[in-house]
Amino acid sequence: MNAVLNAPVVADVPVPPFKPGPAGTHITIRGLTKYFAGWPLYENFDLDIPKGKIVSVFGPNGCGKSTLINMIAGLVPIDSGEILFDGKSLKDTKIGYVFQNYREAMFPWMRTIDNIAYPLKLEGKSKAEVDRRMAELVASFDVKFDLNRYPYELSGGQQQTASIMRALAPKPEVLFLDEPFSALDFEMTLFIREKLQEVFMQTGTTMLLVSHDLEEAVYLADQVLLLTKRPTKVAEILPYSDPRPRTVETLSEPSFIRTKKLSLEIFQREVRR
């Protein structure tokens, strides 16, 4: 009797069939699992990230916002699960990444222009192609500073502008931004935020933005992805669809205020939980 009760359960757990996301999904995350020091950070995490949208990731401290985008970008290995970009793996996908700490992201031994051109050189582009792309980028960013200087000779905002240009140079399918404004002063934050919005309107690149500033997160977003405390789940995905270009006036629109308030409520609910 006992023996039967304690017998190992070898029931065939069927592998759950792959469920594709809704139409317009760019990044599909299924069954993502990641342990940190023996504790689950993400367990069987599913998420669909839409194409050509900006998704802001927001959540309590330590819930792994940056870890999430780093796992998607392949900078942090995952324990198990699947991440697909339009059905392709990361290996076949061009991505761009903007770090919070621009000082340690740029290469100080290269001139700024060579930093920006570096991903193109990695792709083996010819000098003419690189030059053409550089001219395009300079025009679309309306660069007012001297790109022939070394990164450390530029201001923080100029360095971060350059690192966004570097990330966008190879025309990535997805742009990851890990708190790109946190190390900048307010003036530069506003400036780069506008630049980012402009670039997005020009190119429609899918963007994943981690932010600790709720106003900024909502302001730039098409979707606000709110996460729970660990083990991290999706708390809520709030759509926010005010037309672009968004301006200072947007900040006082009822729809903006409503989305921000709702985000804050969900955030507080999750923090207390």
Added chain:
Amino acid sequence: MADSSSVNAPVAAAPWSAPAVPAAAAPRKVNWGRALPFIGPVLLFIVWDFTVRFGAIKAILLPPPAETVTTLINGLAGGPLLKDFLVTLWRTTQAFLIAAVVGVPLGVVLGSAEKAYRSVEFLIDFFRSTPSSALIPLFLMIFGVSDINKVAIAAFGALLIVVFNSAYGVINARKQRVMAAKVMGASRWQIFKDVLVWESLQPSFVGLRSAVSMALVIVIVAEMFIGSDSGLGNRIINSQQVMNVRDMYASILAAGVLGYALNILFLVAERRIVHWSGR
């Protein structure tokens, strides 16, 4: 109460206006900052001179400073001191070049394969901590009493310093720059040549600078004690044997000049080549 305070008020107010007068004279300031580096040497020169002048130390043991400096300058301006100076410089340069050419690439490669470095770390640390002069007899057995011997042992001592610094430069490379290259699709080789090598430049320079000092120290010691007929070390020992103190001190100062000049040379080179250092 109210009365007394109103009486006090004008009294207190009077001295208040006073500081305005001396303040007018204040803004003149002499900048002594530039003279500071000269104070130490000049003081030493004076103390040295007085010590000899008043006989605190016999002139047969310590020559007056002015004479010593004259001997140094005359010697370096084409005298026999110059020949020994150049011999020592040449030996140090040879030893240093061997250490640099072997050590930097070796250190960078070991550093980028951290497991490889860990497996030889003890050896490097052990022999780095062993005074190289203690190995002179061993090198004597291998290379005999020769010029090569002096260069070889100096190169050995300097090599370990270079390897250690270059390897740690790579190991401690800013992880984020490596990640940035990785996310842009750089291969391992591209990360190595475009990021790790550059990241290790600054610590490598620290290593090279210490290495050149180490090479000079060992060359001088080797010239003193391994049968030698040239070089500053040999000259110092020889003039000491015959109590030619003036020449001895001049040779010591020449060795100091050489060490200091090499150090400055490397500082300047580092500032020019690793232009981003510290920014």
